[in-house]
Amino acid sequence: xxRCESVTYVYQRGTPVETTALADVSLEIxxxxxxxxxxxxxxxxxxxxxxxxxxxxxxxxRVYLDDVDIHAREVDRRRxxxxxxxxxQYPEHQLFEETVxxxxxxxxxxxxxxxxxxxxxxRGALERVGLDPDRFGxxxxxxxxxxxxxxxxxxxxxxxxxxxxxxxEPTAGLDPLSRQEILDHIRRLHDxxxxxxxxxxxxxxxxxxxCRRLIVMDRGRVVADGAARSVFADPARLAALGLGLPxxxxxxxxxxxxxxxxxxxxLTVEEGRAAILEAVAVRARGAS
Amino acid sequence: xxxxGTPDAVPALRGVDLDVSPGECVxxxxxxxxxxxxxxxxxxxxxxxxxxxxxVDGIDTRDADRVWDxxxxxxxIFENPDDQLVAAIVEEDVAFGCENLGLPPAExxxxxxxxxxxxxxxxxxxxxxxxxxxxxxxxxxxxxxxxxxxxxLVLDEATAMLDPRGQAEVMETALRLCRHEGLALVLITHxxxxxxxxxxxxxxxDGRVALAGPPAEVFSRAEPLARLRIEPPPIARLxxxxxxxxxxxxxxxxxxxxxVEALSPLGAAP
Amino acid sequence: xxxxxSFAFGQYVPVESPVHRLDPRTKILAALALVAxxxxxxxxxxxxVLTVFLAAAIAAGRIAPGYVVRGLRPVFWLLAIAVAxxxxxxxxxxHPVFRRGPLVVTRENLLLGxxxxxxxxxxxxxxxxxxxxxxxVELTDGMERLLRPFRRAGVPAHELALMMTIALRFxxxxxxxxxxxxxxxxxxxxxxxxxxxxxxxRALVPxxxxxxxxxxRRADALALAMEARCYRGGEHRTRMRQLEMRRxxxxxxxxxxxAIAVAxxxxxAWHAP
Numbered sequence: 041x042x043r044c045e046s047v048t049y050v051y052q053r054g055t056p057v058e059t060t061a062l063a064d065v066s067l068e069i070x071x072x073x074x075x076x077x078x079x080x081x082x083x084x085x086x087x088x089x090x091x092x093x094x095x096x097x098x099x100x101x102r103v104y105l106d107d108v109d110i111h112a113r114e115v116d117r118r119r120x121x122x123x124x125x126x127x128x129q130y131p132e133h134q135l136f137e138e139t140v141x142x143x144x145x146x147x148x149x150x151x152x153x154x155x156x157x158x159x160x161x162x163r164g165a166l167e168r169v170g171l172d173p174d175r176f177g178x179x180x181x182x183x184x185x186x187x188x189x190x191x192x193x194x195x196x197x198x199x200x201x202x203x204x205x206x207x208x209e210p211t212a213g214l215d216p217l218s219r220q221e222i223l224d225h226i227r228r229l230h231d232x233x234x235x236x237x238x239x240x241x242x243x244x245x246x247x248x249x250x251c252r253r254l255i256v257m258d259r260g261r262v263v264a265d266g267a268a269r270s271v272f273a274d275p276a277r278l279a280a281l282g283l284g285l286p287x288x289x290x291x292x293x294x295x296x297x298x299x300x301x302x303x304x305x306x307l308t309v310e311e312g313r314a315a316i317l318e319a320v321a322v323r324a325r326g327a328s
Numbered sequence: 329x330x331x332x333g334t335p336d337a338v339p340a341l342r343g344v345d346l347d348v349s350p351g352e353c354v355x356x357x358x359x360x361x362x363x364x365x366x367x368x369x370x371x372x373x374x375x376x377x378x379x380x381x382x383x384v385d386g387i388d389t390r391d392a393d394r395v396w397d398x399x400x401x402x403x404x405i406f407e408n409p410d411d412q413l414v415a416a417i418v419e420e421d422v423a424f425g426c427e428n429l430g431l432p433p434a435e436x437x438x439x440x441x442x443x444x445x446x447x448x449x450x451x452x453x454x455x456x457x458x459x460x461x462x463x464x465x466x467x468x469x470x471x472x473x474x475x476x477x478x479x480x481l482v483l484d485e486a487t488a489m490l491d492p493r494g495q496a497e498v499m500e501t502a503l504r505l506c507r508h509e510g511l512a513l514v515l516i517t518h519x520x521x522x523x524x525x526x527x528x529x530x531x532x533x534d535g536r537v538a539l540a541g542p543p544a545e546v547f548s549r550a551e552p553l554a555r556l557r558i559e560p561p562p563i564a565r566l567x568x569x570x571x572x573x574x575x576x577x578x579x580x581x582x583x584x585x586x587x588v589e590a591l592s593p594l595g596a597a598p
Numbered sequence: 599x600x601x602x603x604s605f606a607f608g609q610y611v612p613v614e615s616p617v618h619r620l621d622p623r624t625k626i627l628a629a630l631a632l633v634a635x636x637x638x639x640x641x642x643x644x645x646x647v648l649t650v651f652l653a654a655a656i657a658a659g660r661i662a663p664g665y666v667v668r669g670l671r672p673v674f675w676l677l678a679i680a681v682a683x684x685x686x687x688x689x690x691x692x693h694p695v696f697r698r699g700p701l702v703v704t705r706e707n708l709l710l711g712x713x714x715x716x717x718x719x720x721x722x723x724x725x726x727x728x729x730x731x732x733x734x735v736e737l738t739d740g741m742e743r744l745l746r747p748f749r750r751a752g753v754p755a756h757e758l759a760l761m762m763t764i765a766l767r768f769x770x771x772x773x774x775x776x777x778x779x780x781x782x783x784x785x786x787x788x789x790x791x792x793x794x795x796x797x798x799x800r801a802l803v804p805x806x807x808x809x810x811x812x813x814x815r816r817a818d819a820l821a822l823a824m825e826a827r828c829y830r831g832g833e834h835r836t837r838m839r840q841l842e843m844r845r846x847x848x849x850x851x852x853x854x855x856x857a858i859a860v861a862x863x864x865x866x867a868w869h870a871p
Contacts, residue, residue: 080491081461081491187360215359215360216520216558217359217557218360242492282492284491284495286562287563287584295591298592309566310569313569313573316566316591317570320591320594
């Protein structure tokens with residue numbers, strides 16, 4: 041649904057601090073996918089996703105939504121932003137209304153939604169992030185916990201009923217419990233509601249559990265794009281790019297170096313257990 | 329170094345007892361609202377206990393005349409790297425604490441240079457902080473505290489907002505200061521991999537100490553941890569699953585290195 | 599936004615030069631003297647003297663003339679309007695050189711307009727030269743030291759300097775935050791650059807509220823961090839960086855004084871052309 045063709049983006053062009061944030065990036069994200077974009081700070085991943093909803097305009101190259109150039113004159117920017125929901129890092133910092141309901145309503149209201157339809161959307165969005173609309177709706181967003189505020193911010197995008205949801209570091213700065221909750225909600229939005237999801241992160245851990253496809257960025261370029269497992273099969277390279285590897289993956293790698301034939305692409309504790317037990321069994325058979 | 333017997337009237341903390349010695353690293357963990365940050369603020373007299381006492385090098389934090397002695401001895405690093413640097417140039421920020429102590433200029437200069445060297449940032453001394461990475465900003469904050477010659481460093485979720493590289497930088501710096509310079513280190517953290525590196529883990533819940541002990545011991549207590557909704561570090565869980573499946577593993581494995589070490593004999597060429 | 603940005607980074611040109619090395623107090627005092635001087639000068643000859651002096655100072659400061667011209671850009675329109683008003687509606691009387699309907703341009707008014715206009719140019723050049731050669735941090739330090747003797751009279755020198763420092767430190771951060779919140783609200787369908795003035799003003803609410811909430815949150819956090827680092831006001835406080843007036847500083851001040859004296863000329867010449 042979103043396709044980038046040789047997108048290059050240069051910040052502060054014509055000044056001494058000119059920097060190329062994106063260099064010749066081509067990729068496609070298809071409807072119904074759940075994709076992770078990973079890269080260290082400054083690798084260009086946040087700049088890239090801002091091209092998806094037209095907040096940034098490529099210096100060179102084109103971005104298409106359903107084969108229509110999003111910067112073509114006839115494209116309505118609001119409709120574009122409605123379809124491609126983008127949530128920035130620490131999205132709770134964008135809340136401003138007096139009540140949670142009013143804040144969630146901000147997006148759809150800008151799109152001209154009103155009355156019962158607006159009410160339905162606000163309630164639906166809050167429910168989808170696990171917040172009871174009757175309990176949380178009338179409260180001030182500033183009186184909530186960090187995790188709750190972040191879920192309100194996500195609801196604010198969901199209420200616009202986008203086809204794609206892009207989340208930049210959705211779990212940053214949260215405690216493990218809230219982190220897990222947010223990831224569960226994101227997974228459910230994909231599995232149950234068929235939303236296309238793009239997760240942007242510098243940490244593999246969060247992305248590894250959710251995404252089937254990974255795009256790895258380094259200094260403005262896409263350096264890997266493929267199934268999560270194939271990307272993880274080269275962890276030494278990922279570590280060199282400054283990305284946090286899941287500890288289980290790291291462990292499997294080290295064991296291989298020590299001669300135990302553990303699959304290198306394990307991501308979770310359960311997978312790690314199965315892979316190590318299998319490797320030990322193989323070794324034991326070989327020894328006997 | 330500390331003795332904290334803390335309030336019962338205040339719901340935030342109730343009867344916490346905790347000692348931290350020089351060169352020791354203690355991790356404080358617990359969910360939101362468990363009282364971790366409240367406790368941290370008691371350590372350098374940003375808060376004082378309603379009942380009970382906090383002592384730093386024998387100084388009672390309620391002693392109003394010695395508040396500055398307490399704060400000089402206990403350096404705090406906070407969560408948001410952007411909200412704790414005061415000056416528009418790195419070395420001036422590092423000097424800020426010493427200037428507040430009223431030290432002579434030459435002495436401040438020497439301490440600032442030494443502190444920047446200890447955190448490995450001497451090459452950035454003339455930079456404005458907003459051009460640094462998150463990890464570098466936190467190291468500047470650590471240098472600012474170090475220049476005051478503290479006895480103890482408190483990291484209050486100081487890595488929560490950083491990327492993996494920044495997290496590693498800050499942890500490496502803090503642990504080195506603890507191990508080699510003899511600073512007491514209090515780590516308040518949500519990251520169990522970090523807590524696993526401490527000498528001692530203290531789990532707070534509802535303002536009380538729910539569990540305490542060496543990390544290997546605390547993280548092996550699956551049931552109370554599950555009740556407190558704390559998930560042990562992934563490697564601890566993996567090791568426990570493997571041991572349950574019959575692999576000969578010693579108890580108390582927490583880190584990748586330990587697990588690899590314990591499993592390597594199985595990988596040795598037959 | 600641009601204004602803030604230039605305030606934040608100053609217009610400092612980081613090169614090595616004898617002017618850069620001067621004590622900030624010297625440069626502040628010199629700039630003040632030059633500003634006062636240009637106001638007192640009443641002859642084109644005087645302005646010419648100052649022009650020569652400033653040109654020499656710019657060369658000594660290794661500032662590209664192009665920068666100086668660019669530094670005048672923000673005041674260009676102000677200047678143009680002021681000069682135009684003087685030329686068209688001044689009360690100089692005298693010889694008309696141009697006439698169309700009610701508009702009369704006289705030679706005297708043209709001269710006066712040029713004189714006042716050029717005076718402002720010199721004034722701006724003198725202050726920008728100070729900004730070009732002194733970093734905002736040094737300026738803050740210099741101001742604090744200069745104001746210190748007035749502390750008894752209730753001038754909060756330390757507090758003013760600290761405010762400046764914190765402003766310098768946080769403006770880039772707040773600018774980044776502003777940009778981020780704007781984009782976040784635009785992603786929710788907000789428009790900041792369309793519609794009537796009232797609509798645009800109303801569109802600012804979703805930007806300003808989070809910005810203020812954020813600024814207060816930062817202020818709280820910063821206050822706590824400062825307290826944790828033993829901050830307790832200006833009393834007892836020392837500074838790492840010591841300012842030192844060297845021989846070059848006294849020489850520079852003397853040169854400025856001479857230049858202004860020469861530009862003013864003998865008292866008899868104190869009249870407008």
